[in-house]
Amino acid sequence: MIEVEHLTKNYGPRPAVKDLSFQINPGEVVGFLGPNGAGKTTTMNILTCILPATEGKARVCGFDTFDQSLEIRKVIGYLPETPPLYQDMVVSKFLEFSAGLRHVPKKKIAAAVDRVLERCGLGDVRHRIIGRLSKGYQQRVGLAQAMIHDPKILILDEPTIGLDPIQIIEIRKLIQELGTAHTILLSSHILPEVTQICQRVIIINEGEIVAMDTLDGLNASMRHSRRLELKVRHSTDGIQGKLEGLHQVLSVQTRGQNLFVIESKPDVQLQDEVARLALDQQWGIEELKPMDMTLEDIFLKLTTEEKDVKETQV
Amino acid sequence: MKSIFWIAKREMGSFLYSPIFYVVTTVFLVLYSFLFFAILSDFSQASLQAAPQAAALQKAGYSINANEMVIVPSLGNMSVILLFIIPLITMRSFAEERKNKTFALLLSSPVHLGEIVAGKFLACFAIAAFMILLSSYSIIMITMLGEPEWGPIFSGYLGILLMTGCYIAMGVFASSLTDNQIVAAVIGFGLAFLMWLMALPAQNADTGMGTILEYLSLGSHLESFLKGIVDSSDLTYYLSFMAFVLFVTYRVLDSRRWR
Numbered sequence: 283m284i285e286v287e288h289l290t291k292n293y294g295p296r297p298a299v300k301d302l303s304f305q306i307n308p309g310e311v312v313g314f315l316g317p318n319g320a321g322k323t324t325t326m327n328i329l330t331c332i333l334p335a336t337e338g339k340a341r342v343c344g345f346d347t348f349d350q351s352l353e354i355r356k357v358i359g360y361l362p363e364t365p366p367l368y369q370d371m372v373v374s375k376f377l378e379f380s381a382g383l384r385h386v387p388k389k390k391i392a393a394a395v396d397r398v399l400e401r402c403g404l405g406d407v408r409h410r411i412i413g414r415l416s417k418g419y420q421q422r423v424g425l426a427q428a429m430i431h432d433p434k435i436l437i438l439d440e441p442t443i444g445l446d447p448i449q450i451i452e453i454r455k456l457i458q459e460l461g462t463a464h465t466i467l468l469s470s471h472i473l474p475e476v477t478q479i480c481q482r483v484i485i486i487n488e489g490e491i492v493a494m495d496t497l498d499g500l501n502a503s504m505r506h507s508r509r510l511e512l513k514v515r516h517s518t519d520g521i522q523g524k525l526e527g528l529h530q531v532l533s534v535q536t537r538g539q540n541l542f543v544i545e546s547k548p549d550v551q552l553q554d555e556v557a558r559l560a561l562d563q564q565w566g567i568e569e570l571k572p573m574d575m576t577l578e579d580i581f582l583k584l585t586t587e588e589k590d591v592k593e594t595q596v
Numbered sequence: 597m598k599s600i601f602w603i604a605k606r607e608m609g610s611f612l613y614s615p616i617f618y619v620v621t622t623v624f625l626v627l628y629s630f631l632f633f634a635i636l637s638d639f640s641q642a643s644l645q646a647a648p649q650a651a652a653l654q655k656a657g658y659s660i661n662a663n664e665m666v667i668v669p670s671l672g673n674m675s676v677i678l679l680f681i682i683p684l685i686t687m688r689s690f691a692e693e694r695k696n697k698t699f700a701l702l703l704s705s706p707v708h709l710g711e712i713v714a715g716k717f718l719a720c721f722a723i724a725a726f727m728i729l730l731s732s733y734s735i736i737m738i739t740m741l742g743e744p745e746w747g748p749i750f751s752g753y754l755g756i757l758l759m760t761g762c763y764i765a766m767g768v769f770a771s772s773l774t775d776n777q778i779v780a781a782v783i784g785f786g787l788a789f790l791m792w793l794m795a796l797p798a799q800n801a802d803t804g805m806g807t808i809l810e811y812l813s814l815g816s817h818l819e820s821f822l823k824g825i826v827d828s829s830d831l832t833y834y835l836s837f838m839a840f841v842l843f844v845t846y847r848v849l850d851s852r853r854w855r
Contacts, residue, residue: 330704333853355706366701368606370613382602383705427701 283308283435283465284329289338291324298324300489301338308434311461313480314469315581321489322469323363326439329467330360343434356385359433363440365424369413373404373423376412377430384431398426402456418449425456429464436460438468442475454479473581485581509573510544510552515566524563528555543573599707603715604722607689611723616684621727624681631673632666632734639665662744668822670734671752675818678724678760679792683784685723686767687777689716690849694775703853713768713846717838720764728756748824755821758834762814763788765841772848788814 284306291299299321306312314322327333328340331351339346345353368376377395386394399405402422407415412423421441428436441457442450457479460466470476476483477497485493493500514521517540525534525542530550535543546552553570560567611617642665646653693699702712732753738744763784770784771777795813798806810816814837817830 327700330700332700332703352706352708355704358704360700360704362697362700362704364697366696366698368610368698369696370610371606375609379602379606380701380705383599383702383707385598385706 283310283343284467285339285341286325286329287339287341289325289328289340290336291321291328291333292336297489299328299335302486302489302491303338304484304491304494306465306467308465310482311457311466311468311480313476313483314467314486315471315473315476315483316469316486317471320486322486323439324489325486326360326362326437326467326469330358330437331355356431357433358435358437359428359431361424361428361436361438361441363443365420366427367412367420367423369411371412372408373410373412373415374399374408376423377426380427381430386431394430394432398430401429402426403452418445418452421445421449421453422456425453429460434465436464436466436468438466440469440471442470442472450475508546508550508552510546510556511569511571511573512542512544512556512560512567513569514540514542514560515568516540516564518563518565521563521565524559525556528552528559540568597711599705599711600715600718603702603707603712604719607716607719608722611685611719616688617723620681620684621730624677624727625730627677628670628674628731629734631677632670635666635669635673662738662742663748663824666738667735667744667749667752671756671822672818674728674731675756675759675815676792678728678756678763679788680785681727682720682724682760682763683767683770683781683788686720686764686784687771687781689720689768690771691775691777691780695777709849710846713842713849716768717764717842720768721761724760724764725757728753728760745824748822751824751826752822754826755818755830758821758831759814759818762791762834762837762841765838765845766791769841769845769848772845772852 284304286302286304289299289302290297302321302325314325316322324333328335328347329342331347331354334348339348341347342354343357345351347354368379371379374395377398378391381391381394382388399408402425404419404422404426407419412420415423421444425438425441428438438457442453445453454475457466457468461479468479480497482496483494483500484491512525522534522536522542525531525544530546530552532545532547534545537543544552544556553572557567557570560570639662690699693702735744735749766787767780767784770787771780773783774780791812791814793813793815795810795816798809798813800806801809811833817833820827820830
């Protein structure tokens with residue numbers, strides 16, 4: 283559905299995106315993850331034919347972004363970071379305008395407007411002026427605008443930014459529902475959001491892809507070690523030393539007075555031994571559990587490791 | 597082609613919602629009317645003085661006529677007022693889209709950049725034409741008072757509309773350069789004024805240069821329209837002027853994507 287090959291975009295001498303290559307298959311919901319200024323918006327602007335790429339190719343539905351941009355723009359719906367809303371227009375009129383721009387046949391415009399109004403929960407505000415709506419509703423109008431022509435691909439740039447928690451949940455739910463019928467590429471710097479909505483993640487930092495995999499895949503590939511978390515009731519001295527004394531333990535870190543993180547090789551089961559030691563020593567086990575790497579850990583690890591490499595190069 | 601219609605329609609709708617349109621139209625009509633009535637009172641003074649010797653004057657080949665003494669100077673005045681007013685209409689076309697980040701909607705829609713420029717131009721032109729139409733009450737007044745010739749009136753208005761089109765093209769161009777509406781208005785006004793004044797140094801320049809300057813000037817092509825002559829060279833000048841400026845606008849917008 284979307285194929286990107288060696289995409290590079292420079293703003294003046296400064297590269298915003300460097301040699302980006304990835305693919306998105308039909309029906310996928312892919313998260314585009316990266317810190318601010320990583321090049322997410324730039325990439326999306328290239329895919330939506332707003333910006334031309336400096337080098338490389340991007341194809342959407344088999345059409346080239348450079349030569350066949352009009353064809354692409356017929357099949358994508360784009361919600362930019364700031365929703366492109368004419369503040370002085372009434373919601374339904376604005377959606378009619380968006381439908382007209384997207385070549386929806388005149389007879390079908392009214393039906394299309396009704397469909398997206400209902401889909402995005404905008405029925406109550408259809409006669410209101412956009413500028414007077416809350417940020418959450420404006421975001422929904424932005425989303426409605428992007429899907430008015432029932433596009434095959436939806437590209438959503440930070441769709442939940444600036445919303446309150448309830449609105450965020452609503453928008454996420456809506457995107458999840460849309461994911462069943464559309465191919466979606468959405469960008470975010472909020473990690474839990476991506477874990478919830480997306481099947482696959484592309485992590486980008488300083489214009490380069492640092493990881494691209496399913497969530498499980500990322501988790502597995504990042505697991506260089508297995509970690510256990512032990513919480514005890516009685517904090518006595520020497521716990522750390524005794525834990526470190528165990529066979530096959532790589533390191534032990536203390537977090538707070540009675541919380542310990544025990545790291546071992548990935549293929550070792552340590553629970554039994556740790557438990558036995560704790561019972562023998564009467565530390566009082568409060569909690570003993572394996573620690574999974576959260577996407578946040580992965581993200582931090584990838585983006586900061588990348589930076590370390592660069593700094594040493596400089 | 598339909599996209600042009602959608603863009604122009606939205607643009608005009610947003611004019612009608614904004615106070616700018618009403619303020620600008622009012623100021624335009626007040627200024628025009630003020631000058632019109634000043635000219636009209638001059639004319640009535642003149643015709644009063646001329647009345648006793650009307651027969652003698654006519655014998656000598658003179659006549660006072662409403663076309664030449666009222667309508668031509670009024671339309672001439674209008675072309676100057678529009679020079680100040682039009683940049684205020686065109687300033688928002690692209691500057692506002694950029695500022696409010698709504699341009700992304702147009703750019704990511706299956707719409708050719710040329711259609712966007714055309715839509716903007718047509719919307720501004722329709723608004724300006726409406727304003728000019730409102731001012732034509734003055735012509736109706738004259739027809740009630742006397743019997744002006746219709747030919748020069750129509751050709752005069754055609755000339756005014758063509759000139760307005762050129763002002764608008766320059767204003768839209770100015771708006772494509774910046775995302776600040778005031779900057780757009782100032783540049784638009786500056787360009788229009790410059791093109792209007794182009795003939796000023798023509799008298800002092802050598803003949804070749806003088807002819808070129810004279811030809812480039814927006815104002816010099818209006819004169820024949822006001823006299824009732826629709827010259828194809830003047831028509832060509834105005835139309836190609838608009839086409840050229842709009843083409844440059846298109847190129848500016850296109851090149852801004854590359855930066």
